Amino acid sequence: MAARVGVVTFPGSNCELDAVEAINGLGGQAELVWHGNTSLGQFDAVVLPGGFAHGDYLRPGAIARFSPVMDAVRDHAAAGGPVVGICNGFQVLTEAGLLPGALQKNRGLKFLCTTTQIRVETTASALTAEAAVGEVLCIPINHFEGNYTCDAPTLALLRAEERVVVRYLDNPNGSVDDIAGVCNEGRNVVGLMPHPERACHALLGSTDGAVLLRSLLVSAGAAMA
Amino acid sequence: MLFSVLVETRLRPGIADPQGATIERSLPHLGFDGIRGVRVGKAIRFELDAPDEASARAHAHEVCQRFLINPVIEAADVTLSVVEAV
Numbered sequence: 430m431a432a433r434v435g436v437v438t439f440p441g442s443n444c445e446l447d448a449v450e451a452i453n454g455l456g457g458q459a460e461l462v463w464h465g466n467t468s469l470g471q472f473d474a475v476v477l478p479g480g481f482a483h484g485d486y487l488r489p490g491a492i493a494r495f496s497p498v499m500d501a502v503r504d505h506a507a508a509g510g511p512v513v514g515i516c517n518g519f520q521v522l523t524e525a526g527l528l529p530g531a532l533q534k535n536r537g538l539k540f541l542c543t544t545t546q547i548r549v550e551t552t553a554s555a556l557t558a559e560a561a562v563g564e565v566l567c568i569p570i571n572h573f574e575g576n577y578t579c580d581a582p583t584l585a586l587l588r589a590e591e592r593v594v595v596r597y598l599d600n601p602n603g604s605v606d607d608i609a610g611v612c613n614e615g616r617n618v619v620g621l622m623p624h625p626e627r628a629c630h631a632l633l634g635s636t637d638g639a640v641l642l643r644s645l646l647v648s649a650g651a652a653m654a
Numbered sequence: 655m656l657f658s659v660l661v662e663t664r665l666r667p668g669i670a671d672p673q674g675a676t677i678e679r680s681l682p683h684l685g686f687d688g689i690r691g692v693r694v695g696k697a698i699r700f701e702l703d704a705p706d707e708a709s710a711r712a713h714a715h716e717v718c719q720r721f722l723i724n725p726v727i728e729a730a731d732v733t734l735s736v737v738e739a740v
Contacts, residue, residue, distance in 0.1 A: 488724055495721075524724060531726040534672045578669060578727060603672065 431458040432649035435472035437502070437518075439464040439482035439493050444515065444626065448478045451626040455639060457646045464496040474511040474555075474649035475502055477518025479571065479624060489517060489532065489574050490524035499525055511555035511648040512618045516572055519610070519620030528613055528620045529587065530579030536603025540573040544635070546598040547609045547623055551591045554612040555648040556619040556641050566637035568623035570601060575622040577604035577611075587611055594619055617648070656738040657702045657710045661722055662731045664695035669727045698722055701737060710734055 434452050438445045438461050445461055452459035459476075462469065469475055482493035493499070499521075506512045506527055514522040522528040535541055547568055549560040560566075579587070584605060587593055595610040602622075610621025625638030665671050673694040681689050704710035711734060718730045 487722070491721065491724065523726070529726075531724055533670065533727065536670075536672050536675075538672055538676050576670075576672065580668070580726075603670065 431456055432473045432646045433457075433471060434459040434474045434476060434645070434649065435462040435469050436460065436476045436478055437462050437464055437498055438478070439480065439496060439521075441482050441484050442478050442480035442517070444479035444517075444624065447624075448476050448515070448626045451629040451638065451642055452476070452646070454629060455643050455646060457642075457649075462498065464493070464498045467497050467501055469498070469501040469505050472505070472510075473652055474513070474645055475505050476645075477502070477512070477514040477521050478626075479516035479518060482517055482521060485517070485574075488524065490520035490522075493521045494525040503527065506613070506615075506618045509615060509617050510652050511645055513556055513645055514618075514620040515624055515626065516570075516575070516622055519622055520574065522618065522620045527618050528611055529583050530577055530611065532574050532622070533576040533578050534574050535572070535576050535601075541575070541601055542569075542571045543601065544569045545601055545609070545623055547595040548598060550593050550596055553591065554594045554616045554619050554644075556610070556612075556621070556644050557594055558647050559644040560640045564640075565598065566595075566628075566640070567635040568625055568628045568638055569635075570623050571627075572602070572622055575604065576602045577608040577622070579605065590614070592616070595621055595623070617652070655704060655706065655710070655736060657704060657707070658735045658737050659700050659702050659710070659714050660733040661698040661714065661718055662695055662733070663698070663723050663728050664693055664730070665727055666729050707734060707736075
């Protein structure tokens with residue numbers, strides 16, 4: 430049975446259809462879930478997509494973390510279910526406290542819309558189980574606030590527990606320790622700024638994102654079993 | 655009582671401030687010398703009904719911690735003044 434993936438749509442999300450398309454193209458069964466929903470029980474995995482949830486007012490993710498669906502996201506994560514936040518979704522997960530650290534304005538104050546190379550640092554996460562450590566992936570970024578920051582003890586902990594999931598080869602935004610994505614202690618919640626769903630078809634210039642979303646589907650299958 | 659509340663948010667010490675750094679780098683080019691330590695924050699103003707100053711302060715503090723700031727990177731100063739002492 431195909432893994433069922435709920436793609437949460439907040440007012441202002443704009444990458445939700447890309448995520449659904451990419452996941453379905455890889456054999457998953459993705460559908461949109463409005464942020465007002467209070468249950469995610471029918472899903473094996475949850476994706477918080479990119480965009481500008483609630484207009485990014487106050488701070489990106491600051492209002493979205495109070496959306497009704499977030500209690501269900503929290504429950505899904507606590508039960509070990511895979512949760513992936515992409516770009517704005519990553520910002521929402523940090524604001525919600527489901528991932529450590531925070532995302533600030535890019536160094537240089539430029540909105541970045543480009544393709545980056547990221548290196549897979551661990552395969553022990555819901556997003557990299559099918560990838561190889563050291564594998565370099567060509568994935569687009571599209572953000573103004575992607576500059577990952579955290580305090581020194583948190584960074585030391587992330588390193589010690591190998592919770593930095595992907596790093597930039599050529600740091601585009603000033604993120605501490607070149608961090609492009611991190612996971613939680615249980616390794617089932619992952620956030621990253623690059624957009625794997627935009628790199629799943631040759632027509633888009635790269636298919637390197639497929640291994641990440643395929644990993645999510647495999648992790649969802651494992652959580653189902 | 656009605657209070658006027660001013661919340662000034664700022665980045666915690668040690669947290670990089672890309673906006674402050676960009677402003678600071680620009681200043682000498684514009685002929686403004688001798689300025690350093692530029693940090694950018696936000697000011698948020700609102701009015702608040704509360705029975706007394708202590709409860710107004712506690713309420714404003716809770717709003718700050720839960721919503722107005724991200725405690726991972728930010729801190730806030732809260733200033734209260736009485737609008738109506740009814």
